[in-house]
Every structure is written in structure tokens, then in C-alpha cells.
Amino acid sequence: MNPVVVVTGASKGIGLAVTTILLKKFHANVVAISRSTTPQLLELKSDALLILECDVSKALTGALQHAANHYQGLDGLVLNAGTLDPLCRITDDTPLSSWKKHFDVNFFSLVTAVNAAIPSLRRSKTGGKVVFVSSGAAQKGIAGWGPYNAGKAAMNSLCRTLAEEEPGVVSVAVRPGMVDTNMQTTLRAVGAFSMTEASYELFVKAHAEGKLVKPEECGHVIAALALRAPKSFSGQFVSWDSAECAPFRKE
Template identity: 40%
Template sequence: MSEDAKQTMNQTVIVTGASRGLGAAVARIVGEMGARVVVTARSEDKLAEVVTAIQAAGGAAIAVPGDISDPVVVRAVVDAAITHFGQLDAIVNNAGVLEPITRIAETDAHDWQHNWTINVLAPVMLTQAALPHLRAQKGRVINISSGAAVSAKIGWGAYCTTKAALNMFNSTLALEEPVITALAVRPGMVDTEMQALIRREGDSAMTEQDHAFFVGHHQQGEIPAPAIPGRAIAILALYAPPEWSGEFIRWDDERVETLIS
């Protein structure tokens, strides 16, 4: 391991949406890589399982359960990182929702508002609360985006607009905060509850062709398990260099593995 990598062994990382799916995988892997982890999501039992798994692997983790759209929870998550671990080096804004899966003509503005709150405002709030600590550590903000940020899909208006907004948040953050490293990451298709939701309910508003695309990839076993992109995201959270700040990066970008080789 390089000298740089050794210096990152005691980093503290916050992972949102860590109760399942991609977030749980990222949390476990940053823990295995030696970081101290603060996990948050609403499902207290599942968060406790993630903490137990990290501790069983010799790592350190705490859970702060709650709804990430609540400013009180956001503050509690950052405070817990500082109180328990003394510093904060990276946040992974991973919590996200796909719903509503509806076409614009049939949609309810409140459903869009909910999506925007979780997918955009929550990352903005958590980043703002974390900034003083991230500046002190020359830390990183990893925003979990999507190909949907740059490719519209029928029935996914709320989700596509929020992921596009998250990318622009990431670009703006990189400009305003030169001391920290901000990345928007595209994890590709991941075998999680979000994909199951697409298969279950997507046909209500998506085109038949789009829906069949996701169903077909699942049937062929072609959707990666969360630990696969999760490992790349963990590497980026711990080691992404400042010169990449502002980028919208794919999880399988060939530069990622070079960070730990």
C-alpha cells in the first residue's frame, strides 16, 4: 500500500442510505478498508446489521437512524462523526428514491417534491453541515448520481431531473470549495431494491421497451451486485484526488483502481 493510502486508514466517512443496497455495500467496504463509518437511513434494524458486520470485520461504525430530509437528523449525523471519531473526511450522498414513476401529465407535484427533497436537498443540507469539517481534512463529497442525469426516460421525470440537479450541485460545489474534492458518480445498474421496484412497477409509466430492458438484464443475471460498484465508490470516498473535483465519473472508470495500486 502506498504512503498516501496508509495516511487515509483512520478517515471517518458518512454514508447515507446505508441500510441496504449500494449504501450498505459502500459502508461495509470503507469499513473493511480501515475507515471509521457513520451510517444513516430510516431502517434502524438494518442499519444495526450493517454496523455489526463492520465491527465483526474489525472496523469501527456507528448508526444514526433517521430521515435524511430532516435537518435535525442531518445535524445529528455530522455531530456523531465528530463526537465519536473526532474528524470527518468524506460523505457519500447515496440515499435516493426513484418514485414517482409517472408521466408528467399524470404526476402529483407533492410526489416530485418528495423526490427532490431526498435526492437533491438532503445532499445539499448534509454537505453544508459537513463543510467546516471537510475543509479541515481536505475531504471528499461523493454524490451518487445516475445515467438518468444525462439521459431522459419516459416516466422517470422526477428522478432524471433530480440526478441532473445533483450533478450541477456537484459542479458548483467543486467551484466554490477548492479545498475539498466533489465527485458525482454514476454507479451503473445495481442489483438493489430500486431495480426490483423498476421491474415490479415500472410498466405503469415507462415504455414497454425501457421496462423490458431492465427485466431482461435481470433475467440474464447481468446486473452487478452492490459490492461491485460499491468497492469503486469506497475507493473514491477515501482516495479521490483533488484534481478530479467536479467530475461526473463512471464507477468503472479505469482510473479508479489506480488509486490503490
């Protein structure tokens, strides 16, 4: 049987690219989990694709259990679902409830997903893989990105801990770079209100000069790692364009 990989946040951007590559290049069975189903995701529909609509902050356990039962197991888990909202300063009037809602999506859903998937990943004949889609923000405190910075840093910590606790499963966090997705559109539209001028202009300039990463470029690395990430990567935070990821990039 072909390997089975779950992708959260699969309806657009990086998640859609990863789903497409897993299906078309690596011939994997894919469970696409997203809050809603887009026309682009529906275009990929086949016997190898199971689409599940799910709010990752509320119903993820059931979705993953259904996925594992449907395919009699799981081999990989790509944790890509996330939100940038709220863009805010630590000391502004953003209510703490907004920070908590952010963490429900960007961090606590990861814990839920791992708990639900790990029994199947332990039994994977190819060796279970968990790929956390992280960000350079995990290491750099970009002004105006308080919740996002903290959530991605917590993600990387979770990845390291999972690698220690589950040595039979490879867990790796990947920095996809500045990717041409809806997040970048949002940043250009409203980022100036909370970011520093220098940081905001960096993103605007990258878009204007055509330097944003294409989702299928970093997505190829993520898809490949979900199937064949080596033990040496476990617990690591790697950049999609690093030398160590060269074997997993699109040829």
C-alpha cells in the same frame, strides 16, 4: 486516527456495500446514516461503526454534527440516500407535492449534508472528499422517471458547483450502473406502467441475463473515492467502470 467517512442510505444495497468495504478493507471509521437499521447493518457493528437512524429530509444536520463531534472530525461523505418514488409521467395526475417530497430526499438533503459536513471536511488532514451517488438518468431522460431524472441532474450540478466553491475538497459524482438492488426489483414490478416498453424490457433483460452490477463492485469504487479521489476528479461525473476509475475498482 483512521479516516472517518459518513455514508447515507447505509442500511442496504450500495450503501451497505460501501460501508462494509470501508470497514473491512480500508479500516476506516464509518458513520452509517439510514432511515432504519437492518440486520445486515447490525452485523457490522463494532467500535469503528457508528449507526445513526435518521430521515435525511428532516434531521440530517443534527446527525452529521453528532458524527463530527463523536470522531472529532470527518474526512469523507458518501451521499447515497435516495428514492425512486414516484414513478410517473410529467403530464399525469401525480400531485406536485410528490415531486417536492422526492426532491426533499434526493436533492435538498444533499445541500443540508454538505452544509453540515463542510467545516469538518475542510479541516481533514487527508483532504475532504464528497462522493455523490448519481445515475445515468442524470443525462438521459427516461420516460416515467421525471422526478428521478431531474433530481440526479440537479445532483451533478451541485457537485460541479461545490467543486468550484470548495477547491480544497474533492467532489465527484459517480454513476454506479444498473445495480442489483431493491430499486431494480421495484422497476421490474411496476415500471411497465410508466416507462416505455423498450426501456422497461432493457431492465428486465439485464436482470434475466445476470448483467446487473453487484453492489460490492461499484461500491468498491465509491468507497475508494471517498478516501482517495484525486483533485483531477473534482466536479466530474464518472462511471464506476470507466478507464479513469480502474485504479479504484476491486482487484
